[in-house]
Amino acid sequence: MRALGKAASDDDRLLVERVRKGDQDALRTLYERYFDRIYNYVYARLGRAEEAEDLATDTMTKSLTRLDLFRDEGVPFSSWVYRIAHNATIDHYRRHGKVALVSLEHAPPSASDDPSDLAVEQLSNEDLHAAIRDLTDEQQQVLILRFFQDLTANQVAGIMGKSVGAVQALQHRALGSLERALQGRAAS
């Protein structure tokens, strides 16, 4: 059951303008609209609830107190918020250290298994989350945004600063890497 609503609605711009004029109701609306999404995004990246709460709060604080830095020139507010969340995640990794990941993109398939044997329907959510966190930063980002956040390739392209074609290619490679990561986990 998906609970997250669609982001990047057209009235974000109006809400941002109202917040700039000191409207607290608009502030609350933007917070309600994005906090869960950002929490979900950060949790998927880090896998730890407390840190996800802290980073989501930091992201929303930065987003809503520094609206003077947000210029609505073709970049939606939602993309801006996701970029702040992404940067906060990267900063968190830098501060706390993260095991360097080896891209699974060109990794050979597991010797024991045929990829077709992978029963995706039977995979647990925990397995999927854990396998995603084995991927590279960009691969994680594209899978989380596309499939956990229900964003379109166009929206993801805006957030990641890539073309739609590049996002689609990255998504394809990320799914392949995820498949290999899941096979590796199943074999071990």
Add this chain to the structure above:
Amino acid sequence: MTPEVQRLERLAERLRTVDPFVAPPGAKIRGWNLVLAAVEQSTAARSRAHPVRRLLIGVVVAMVLLVAGALAASADSVPDSPIYPLKGVLESARGAVTFSAADKLAYHLDLARTRLTEAEAMISRHRVDLAGTSLKAFDDQLKSAALLVQTERQVNAPAAARLQDRLRLAVATADQQLADLQGQVQTSAAAGAIIQARQQAADALKIAEAPAAQASPTSSP
């Protein structure tokens, strides 16, 4: 669709069914309180900065108005005024954007009239020294106008003739004005300065009427 693509599609579909991580209600409330406090603090900091910004803008506007006012006032200033030097700056700026011979002649004749008016004002205030300076500047402007006429004659004789007529009229008018002034002054120094100015004006007219070879090569702007 290849088997690989089919597998990846199934995997993508599976990812779409993963339940989202939902923040505990307490986390969301805590987050809201922190965001609200930060926004209020940020707003307060900005409003504290506003008076300083307003003050700076006020100072800049006041300075601009002061300079603009001084420039405007200097247009009517006379040589014993503290803002008189600004008048020279404005006149030089105006001279820098006159290009045609007719415009340049009008510029010199206008400045000559202005210097003459200033000389009258200084004589009425018994500042003969400053009146003499103004009369000298008056003659310099007429001489510049005369040299301009002469230069134009080498290029366009009919146009030079029209310029010469204007100069002749201006000198005649100024001479009448100087003659009236000469009758009013009571000191020999002032009278001497006026007589000299009238002579210089007449000489300027001769320069304008003379062929180029006989003209004085010197010029003052």
